[in-house]
Amino acid sequence: MTTQPQTEPAGPPAPGVGTPPEPPGGAGRSVPKVSGDRVAQLGPLFALLLACIFFATQSDRFLTGGNFSLIVQQVMVIGTLAIGQTLIILTAGIDLSCGTVMAFGSIVMSKLAVDSGVPPLIAILVGIAACAVFGFVNGALVTGLNLPAFIVTLGTFNIAFALTHIYSKDETVSNLPSVMTKLGESFKIGSTAVTYGSLLTLLLFAIAWFVLTQTAWGRRVYAIGDNAEATRLMGIPVKKQLLAIYVVAGAVYGIAALLLIARTSVGDPNAGQSDNLDAITAVVLGGTSLFGGRGTVVGTLIGALIVGVLRNGLVLMGVASIYQVLITGILVIVAVSVDQLARRRA
Amino acid sequence: MWELRRHSARSGPARLLAVGSAAAVLVLGVAACGGSDNGGGGSSGGSGASASGEKVTVGLIVKRESNPFFVKMIDAAKKAAAENNVELITAAGKTDVDNQSQVTALENMTTRGAKGILIVPADSKAVVPAIKKARDAGVTVIALDTPTEPQSAVDALFATDNLKAGELIGQWAKAKMAGKKAKIALLDLAPGISVGQLRHDGFLKGYGIKDGDPQIVGAVNTEGDTAKGQAGMEQLLQKDPNINLVYSINEPSGFGAATALKSAGKKPSDVTIVSVDGGCDAIKRGIKTGVIDATSQQYPQNMAAQGVKAIAAAARGGKKPSGYTDTGVNLITADAQTGVASKDAAYGTENCWG
Numbered sequence: 001m002t003t004q005p006q007t008e009p010a011g012p013p014a015p016g017v018g019t020p021p022e023p024p025g026g027a028g029r030s031v032p033k034v035s036g037d038r039v040a041q042l043g044p045l046f047a048l049l050l051a052c053i054f055f056a057t058q059s060d061r062f063l064t065g066g067n068f069s070l071i072v073q074q075v076m077v078i079g080t081l082a083i084g085q086t087l088i089i090l091t092a093g094i095d096l097s098c099g100t101v102m103a104f105g106s107i108v109m110s111k112l113a114v115d116s117g118v119p120p121l122i123a124i125l126v127g128i129a130a131c132a133v134f135g136f137v138n139g140a141l142v143t144g145l146n147l148p149a150f151i152v153t154l155g156t157f158n159i160a161f162a163l164t165h166i167y168s169k170d171e172t173v174s175n176l177p178s179v180m181t182k183l184g185e186s187f188k189i190g191s192t193a194v195t196y197g198s199l200l201t202l203l204l205f206a207i208a209w210f211v212l213t214q215t216a217w218g219r220r221v222y223a224i225g226d227n228a229e230a231t232r233l234m235g236i237p238v239k240k241q242l243l244a245i246y247v248v249a250g251a252v253y254g255i256a257a258l259l260l261i262a263r264t265s266v267g268d269p270n271a272g273q274s275d276n277l278d279a280i281t282a283v284v285l286g287g288t289s290l291f292g293g294r295g296t297v298v299g300t301l302i303g304a305l306i307v308g309v310l311r312n313g314l315v316l317m318g319v320a321s322i323y324q325v326l327i328t329g330i331l332v333i334v335a336v337s338v339d340q341l342a343r344r345r346a
Numbered sequence: 347m348w349e350l351r352r353h354s355a356r357s358g359p360a361r362l363l364a365v366g367s368a369a370a371v372l373v374l375g376v377a378a379c380g381g382s383d384n385g386g387g388g389s390s391g392g393s394g395a396s397a398s399g400e401k402v403t404v405g406l407i408v409k410r411e412s413n414p415f416f417v418k419m420i421d422a423a424k425k426a427a428a429e430n431n432v433e434l435i436t437a438a439g440k441t442d443v444d445n446q447s448q449v450t451a452l453e454n455m456t457t458r459g460a461k462g463i464l465i466v467p468a469d470s471k472a473v474v475p476a477i478k479k480a481r482d483a484g485v486t487v488i489a490l491d492t493p494t495e496p497q498s499a500v501d502a503l504f505a506t507d508n509l510k511a512g513e514l515i516g517q518w519a520k521a522k523m524a525g526k527k528a529k530i531a532l533l534d535l536a537p538g539i540s541v542g543q544l545r546h547d548g549f550l551k552g553y554g555i556k557d558g559d560p561q562i563v564g565a566v567n568t569e570g571d572t573a574k575g576q577a578g579m580e581q582l583l584q585k586d587p588n589i590n591l592v593y594s595i596n597e598p599s600g601f602g603a604a605t606a607l608k609s610a611g612k613k614p615s616d617v618t619i620v621s622v623d624g625g626c627d628a629i630k631r632g633i634k635t636g637v638i639d640a641t642s643q644q645y646p647q648n649m650a651a652q653g654v655k656a657i658a659a660a661a662r663g664g665k666k667p668s669g670y671t672d673t674g675v676n677l678i679t680a681d682a683q684t685g686v687a688s689k690d691a692a693y694g695t696e697n698c699w700g
Binding site: 066265319 | 444
């Protein structure tokens with residue numbers, strides 16, 4: 001066993017799934033499962049490519065730069081939420097509050113700027129901070145009182161929803177300052193209009209990928225999800241790390257709130273009510289295991305794009321949107337089955 | 347090392363890839379089914395535009411697919427589409443207030459090359475920027491049922507005249523009470539929603555009274571929900587057990603009120619209940635049995651069908667739709683009053699939705 005490489009090379013995939021981490025050899029040793037995930041990622045990528053090829057044969061409008069730019073715009077809010085969700089699911093947790101926390105952040109930002117005359121940039125920061133506070137509350141309850149993440153975030157889901165409606169008095173906030181909708185504006189690459197928000201979303205994915213795969217902080221996320229007790233025995237402060245993960249996720253929801261505002265040009269108190277399930281769907285479609293410890297943020301991006309491509313492609317084909325919901329449902333079950341098979345094999 | 351090898355290349359990726367491709371095949375299969383199911387007329391497998399050269403693409407975006415009001419709309423739109431050589435694409439939100447899904451649908455339908463889009467706004471204000479983008483791209487946008495804020499954000503509005511709907515049941519109730527002293531319960535929608543306010547105002551206008559009239563026992567918000575209608579009625583009966591006239595924003599809330607009245611020992615003949623909507627269930631369980639005495643029936647099928655026709659005509663060189671179009675409202679009752687025009691339950695059943 002001691003001959004096993006500490007960091008598995010990228011080469012032969014070895015999904016050491018579900019097995020506890022190797023005996024701790026010191027606090028610095030991390031337990032990456034990255035190479036196994038590369039394999040799990042191929043399924044979703046394959047499905048995405050096949051869907052693209054299929055739609056390209058069905059509609060001559062599908063395979064255009066403008067249309068792909070549109071799809072990215074349409075998945076940027078859910079995709080960004082799904083980054084935070086991925087962090088939490090990798091620790092074997094779940095966050096039901098992400099969508100309504102985002103809505104709360106967007107109302108805080110827009111109302112402060114429009115109704116209270118706070119400078120827009122400060123309003124944006126306060127909104128992101130408000131979301132991070134929700135993340136802190138989630139994390140503190142999960143780590144401090146050992147409550148299940150499902151129940152804690154079900155509670156904060158409702159609290160954020162209620163606070164959003166109380167603070168906004170159920171009114172949509174419009175006439176936003178132009179700084180707040182900047183991310184919704186676009187620039188040209190060749191003849192294709194790309195929004196700044198799409199770029200920011202892709203940048204966030206790149207940062208999350210880097211942190212999760214290239215830093216000790218990221219490796220600990222996997223370690224906790226794989227076996228929190230073993231990770232603790234390795235000398236890693238599991239509770240502190242978990243709390244930090246929830247706060248970071250909250251801040252990411254705050255950025256999603258800004259993207260949401262930029263996309264719709266309004267602060268909408270009714271936004272985000274079913275976005276928690278959409279974000280979880282993207283994470284699961286991307287091959288991340290709900291049991292924690294296995295998955296990648298690149299997979300999550302692919303998962304979000306699968307949903308976006310289906311929705312867009314089916315409309316271009318002239319198919320009612322309800323079929324997108326049907327297909328997404330089937331794909332989720334397939335994705336979870338893949339995960340289960342992989343676990344059993346291990 | 348043995349463990350490492352056991353999991354390597356062969357079984358692992360192969361299995362995962364196999365399931366992955368199975369998933370992909372499923373996607374394509376279902377998509378193909380969807381394609382053949384859709385459209386009313388002509389299969390929409392290809393890109394459509396080249397099919398007849400004249401085919402017009404129209405989008406219909408409703409709030410939610412599960413509500414019978416919108417089901418009727420979609421059915422009527424499909425029928426009108428088949429008759430007018432229109433390819434119809436439908437979309438809906440996940441909830442009644444799902445603005446994001448409606449925005450996404452507007453964008454995708456615009457990319458698809460829709461000439462016009464009919465939309466029942468989930469959020470009258472929040473959807474406006476997305477509608478503007480579609481119109482800037484040359485799409486004609488018509489709001490159905492619910493106006494946008496401002497109403498000028500769309501090319502045209504096809505909807506029920508809700509003030510008139512309220513007025514009709516107000517006039518009928520006035521005639522029915524025939525000078526008897528009324529004790530009125532008002533089961534409203536929710537604050538700040540124009541549809542509810544217009545029906546409320548219309549009822550009072552038709553009855554010839556104003557807010558604050560001593561005949562009004564009280565007003566409660568029901569959100570158009572049966573359980574909340576029942577709870578609201580129970581509260582008002584606590585305030586005054588002699589209520590003999592109930593205005594309800596829609597039939598579900600009216601049925602809730604009827605349940606509360608029954609529990610309080612009242613007979614249907616003791617209390618007059620009037621409502622708005624004219625859903626099939628309401629005609630069958632309400633009007634025919636006398637549980638609900640009169641209702642103003644609205645016609646979602648007209649909104650959708652007239653919308654499809656208007657866009658098709660405009661796309662073929664006709665006049666672009668504009669302004670407000672009243673899609674009609676009729677008083678339905680089994681107890682006609684002289685001086686108030688009404689239709690009977692049979693007419694109501696024939697033209698109901700749901």
